[in-house]
Amino acid sequence: MNHVSRLLVASFLTLAIVACGQAPMPAATPAATAATSDLSGIxxxxxxxxxxxxxxxxxxxxxxxxxxxxxxxxxxxxxxxxxxxxxxxxxxxxxxxxxxxxxxxxxxxxxxxxxxxxxxxxxxxxxxxxxxxxxxxxxxxxxxxxxxxxxxxxxxxxxxxxxxxxxxxxxxxxxxxxxxxxxxxxxxxxxxxxxxxxxxxxxxxxxxxxxxxxxxxxxxxxPTESDAFTALVVMVPTMSEYFASWRDSRFVLGDASTQRDFNVISRLADIQDILGGLEVVYAQVRPRVETVDAAQANQIAEGLRDLRAFVADIYAQEQGGRRFTPQEADLLGAEAQNRATAITGQISQVAGVLGIRIVE
Known part of the structure; x- marks a missing residue:
C-alpha cells in the first residue's frame, strides 16, 4: 500500500459513515472499552x-x-x-x-x-x-x-x-x-x-x-487492538489501487502493457488473498464489535465475505478466458471501492465507540 493511499484513508472515513447507512454511534464509555480482544490468532x-x-x-x-x-x-x-x-x-x-x-x-x-x-x-x-x-x-x-x-x-x-x-x-x-x-x-x-x-x-x-x-x-x-483495527481501516479500502494495477497489467492490456510487475499472477488473485487475511483479523476483533452492535458485527463480516466473493467472480471469469477492457476494469474497481468504503466506515465507527486508536 503506498503513501497516497494511506492519506486517502483519513479523508474518506467520514464519507464512509454515510455510505454504510449507519447512524453515528454514541461516544465511548468506560464500560465499552474495559474488555480486550484475544488477538493470538492474528x-x-x-x-x-x-x-x-x-x-x-x-x-x-x-x-x-x-x-x-x-x-x-x-x-x-x-x-x-x-x-x-x-x-x-x-x-x-x-x-x-x-x-x-x-x-x-x-x-x-x-x-x-x-x-x-x-x-x-x-x-x-x-x-x-x-x-x-x-x-x-x-x-x-x-x-x-x-x-x-x-x-x-x-x-x-x-x-x-x-x-x-x-x-x-x-x-x-x-x-x-x-x-x-x-x-x-x-x-x-x-x-x-x-x-x-x-x-x-x-x-x-x-x-x-x-x-x-x-x-x-x-x-x-x-498485536494490539489498535493494530488490528488500524489494519482493517487502512487496508480494506485499497480496492481502487489494486484494480488500477490489474487494469494496467497484461491480464487486461495484453502485450500493450508497459507495467513491469503484477503480470504473472493476476491482481484479482492477490486481492482475494489480502481480503482473506483481513477476514482473519476481523474474526479476532468481532467479539468486541458485537459488544457494541451485534447486527453491525454481522454486517461487517458479511460485507467482507461479499467483497471477496465479488472479486472471486471476476477472477473466475478471467480464468475462464474473458478479457476485460480497461473501462470495465475501472467500473469494477469503482464498485469494489464503494463496497470497501462502506465496510471501512462501519469498522471506523465501532473503533470510535470502543475508544480504539486508528493510526493513519
Missing part, C-alpha cells in the same frame, strides 16, 4: 505465512544459485550460456519461477496485516509495494540493491517486483542481449528471456533475507 496466522514464505524463498534461492553457477561457468558470457547450457539454464529459470509463484501468494495472504501494522509496514514497502526511487521518490523502497558483481542498483523498487521482472523479462535492464527463443518458433514471446544472473541472485538473496527478517519481527510482535 499472530499465529502471520507466523504460519512467514514460515511458509521463508521456505519458498529458500527454494527460490536454490534455483537462482543454480542459474548463477551456470552463468559463472561460462564467465557470464550469456551468448555462450545460451548456446552451450540452454536446457540447464531454462530448467533453472523455470524452477525459480515456480518457487516465485509459490512465494508471492504467501506474502499476499499476510499483506493486509503487514502493510496495515505501523511497526511492520516497511516490510510491505520493500517486499511488495514500494516504487523505484527514480519513478516515485516519496514512495520508494528503503534500500539500494548490491549485486554480487559489485554493481549497485539504487532503490530499484520492491523485491517481488524486481525478481518478477527479472525472471519474466519485463524490465530490459535486468536481462541480457541474448534473443532467447525458448521454443524455437522464431518469435520472442512473453517470458522468453535470459536474465542477468547477478540481478537475479542479488534480488533473490535480499528477498530471502527480508522474509527471514519479517518472520523475526512477527515473532517479536504482540
Amino acid at each position: 499472530k499465529t496466522y502471520l507466523l504460519e505465512q512467514c514460515r511458509a514464505l521463508t521456505g519458498a524463498a529458500t527454494e527460490l534461492q536454490v534455483a537462482s544459485d543454480r542459474y548463477y553457477a551456470l552463468a559463472g561457468e561460462v564467465g557470464f558470457d550469456y551468448a555462450v550460456l545460451w548456446s552451450t547450457r540452454r536446457e540447464a539454464a531454462i530448467a533453472a529459470i523455470e524452477d525459480a519461477r515456480a518457487a516465485w509463484m509459490k512465494a508471492s501468494p504467501l506474502y499476499e495472504k499476510m499483506e493486509g496485516i503487514v502493510a496495515g501494522t505501523p511497526s511492520l509496514a516497511q516490510f510491505d514497502v520493500d517486499l511488495d509495494a514500494g516504487a523505484a526511487g527514480v519513478d516515485d521518490p516519496e514512495n520508494a523502497v528503503s534500500f539500494d540493491l548490491k549485486l554480487p558483481d559489485g554493481r549497485v542498483l539504487p532503490k530499484p523498487g520492491n523485491l517481488f517486483g524486481v525478481t518478477e521482472s527479472t525472471l519474466w523479462g519485463t524490465e530490459p535492464a535486468y536481462g541480457t542481449d541474448v534473443a532467447a527463443d525458448w521454443n524455437g518458433d522464431g518469435v520472442i514471446a512473453f517470458g522468453e528471456t535470459l536474465p542477468d544472473a547477478s540481478v537475479l541472485k542479488g534480488s533473490v538473496d535480499m528477498l530471502a533475507q527480508m522474509a527471514n527478517d519479517l518472520q523475526a519481527a512477527a515473532q517479536a510482535w504482540t
